[in-house]
Amino acid sequence: MCRxxxxxxxxxxxxxxxxxxxxDLSESRFEDAVELFIQYFVLEETFHKAVGVARNPQAVAEARVIVTESMKDPAYHYVICCEDRDDDEVGQTVGASSIELTTIGPEPFEGIKLESDEMQKMFEMLAATTNLHIIMEELHISIFYDDRGMIVHPEFRQLGIAREFLKTRCLACVTNNVPATxxxxxxxxxxxxAEKDNWETVLEVDLQEFGRKHGVTFEDGGVSKLMIWKNPQYKAPQKIQA
Known part of the structure; x- marks a missing residue:
């Protein structure tokens, strides 16, 4: 059974x-989670929207492959939100969240091969904003859970699901002794x-200014925040004495 x-x-x-x-996401729910990401995340998420991924079938197909393959990667941790029926059967899948256990070192998104202009542009911009590795290194954190996406079905929004997803990421840190997310x-x-649950803002990105630098328009503008949560229960591995 899933946790x-x-x-x-x-x-x-x-x-x-x-x-x-x-x-936790079970194999029987893979397709549910993929469809949530493709139908809503790709359409609505700020960076996907700015570069127009949803308008190019090739870009959407690439996004589908990336999401599907990541579900098979043990470094990724996917959870879903579903209706909790009284008969203990799993109801409709209404949300999904993904994090990746990441170590300091390799460049973010290194090795991802893309064909569509939209996906190439999006990953180029994400790499430009992802200072998380630098910040974690400055905090002497060598391994952490990095965000890979979160989406809630439109009919189930404003029910606190996003906050529960964030809490689950923190619980995963505590359970698996990971220092931060x-x-x-x-x-x-x-x-x-996130602010309600003690996530800290470590960087702010003005999306209008950032868009001008990269030749794209963020219709809604605003500020994107790089936020972290540090695990107060983390226990560093003991060094073996020579």
């Missing part, structure tokens, strides 16, 4: 309640949710 990280109940705007749970957060709602 269930958290169960919670949320109230919709019409007053009805829904029971939800966050659990970090993310480049473009959504104001996600930024606020």
């Amino acid at each position: 269930v990280w958290t169960r919670f109940q949320a109230t919709r705007s019409d007053g009805t309640s829904v029971k939800l749970r966050i659990e 970090g993310a480049l957060m473009t959504s104001i709602a996600t930024q606020k949710a």
Whole structure:
């Protein structure tokens, strides 16, 4: 059985309640998670949107391959949010979140081969904003969970799911004795949710200015925040005496 990280109940705007749970992604739910990322993340996420990935079928196909292959990579940790039914059966998959266990050293996104102009441009921009490795190194953190995406189905937004995903990332750090997790957060709602749970802003990126440097337009503008959460329970490995 998949590990269930958290169960919670949320109230919709019409007053009805829904029971939800966050659990590890099982192989039987791979396609559900892929479709969430392709249908909504690729369409709505700030960088994908700015370069127009959703408008080019080749770019969308490349995004699908990247997401699908990452689900098979043991360095990645995917969790999903699904309806928590009273009969203990898993209901509809309504959200997905991904992090990668990353070590300081290799350049972010190194080795990814892309054909479409849109995906090449997006990864070029992500690499330009990803100072997380530098910041973690300055904090003497050599391994951490790096954000690889988070999406919630439109019909299940404003129910606190993003915050539960962030909490699960912190729980993963504690459970697996990882010193920190970090993310480049473009959504104001996600930024606020992270701040409530003691995530620290270590860098701010003005998207309008950044877009001008890279020849793209961020329609909504705003500020993207590089945020980290440090695990207070982390225990550093003991050095072996010679």
